Amino acid sequence: QQKVQQSPESLIVPEGGMASLNCTSSDRNVDYFWWYRQHSGKSPKMLMSIFSNGEKEEGRFTVHLNKASLHTSLHIRDSQPSDSALYLCAARGNSNNRIFFGDGTQLVVKP
Amino acid sequence: EAAVTQSPRNKVAVTGGKVTLSCNQTNNHNNMYWYRQDTGHGLRLIHYSYGAGSTEKGDIPDGYKASRPSQENFSLILELATPSQTSVYFCASGAWGEPNERLFFGHGTKLSVL
Numbered sequence: 314q315q316k317v318q319q320s321p322e323s324l325i326v327p328e329g330g331m332a333s334l335n336c337t338s339s340d341r342n343v344d345y346f347w348w349y350r351q352h353s354g355k356s357p358k359m360l361m362s363i364f365s366n367g368e369k370e371e372g373r374f375t376v377h378l379n380k381a382s383l384h385t386s387l388h389i390r391d392s393q394p395s396d397s398a399l400y401l402c403a404a405r406g407n408s409n410n411r412i413f414f415g416d417g418t419q420l421v422v423k424p
Numbered sequence: 425e426a427a428v429t430q431s432p433r434n435k436v437a438v439t440g441g442k443v444t445l446s447c448n449q450t451n452n453h454n455n456m457y458w459y460r461q462d463t464g465h466g467l468r469l470i471h472y473s474y475g476a477g478s479t480e481k482g483d484i485p486d487g488y489k490a491s492r493p494s495q496e497n498f499s500l501i502l503e504l505a506t507p508s509q510t511s512v513y514f515c516a517s518g519a520w521g522e523p524n525e526r527l528f529f530g531h532g533t534k535l536s537v538l
Contacts, residue, residue, distance in 0.1 A: 356529040401466055410455055416466040
């Protein structure tokens with residue numbers, strides 16, 4: 314069973330629109346979350362990280378974390394066709410440095 | 425940007441054969457990881473390592489062995505390859521406790537077992 318669950322599985326948004334992606338860890342022993350972006354045929358690249366409760370913004374990207382519920386979300390405003398990719402959420406075990414990933418959300422931004 | 429190099433980039437193997445996937449990092453990171461990714465899915469952890477000489481089982485270790493002979497090198501070994509091991513394999517390294525900590529990935533190895 315996946316320890317990190319992501320939703321939705323796929324998402325289509327119009328160019329200029331807002332994309333919202335969700336991720337929850339079912340393992341309570343985690344201390345760090347990342348969002349990675351993977352374009353087709355490429356390796357994952359880190360987009361944003363968060364380990365404190367609250368919100369973090371970098372350009373068009375905003376990430377939220379609720380540590381009590383182990384839920385994180387990624388919001389992309391003014392979405393561009395180049396944002397079309399697989400978005401992977403990752404969490405780190407706080408006692409063993411294991412990094413486990415969800416199955417991802419496939420985002421398509423339509424011009 | 426931290427460098428992680430995997431070899432080979434592509435590999436075709438026969439069922440029952442031995443396959444070794446190699447990974448080298450020049451980042452001086454203690455932690456290294458092997459993942460597999462099946463089409464349209466996320467990454468599943470096979471083995472990981474805390475440093476030279478250590479290997480730990482991940483979530484799907486069956487059918488795989490790992491070897492970490494040095495800080496820089498981490499290999500994944502399939503002693504008896506099966507078609508179900510056809511996948512894309514990613515190696516990654518990471519150092520925790522540093523600013524902006526994250527995993528750095530290699531380009532991946534596409535393995536086909538016939």
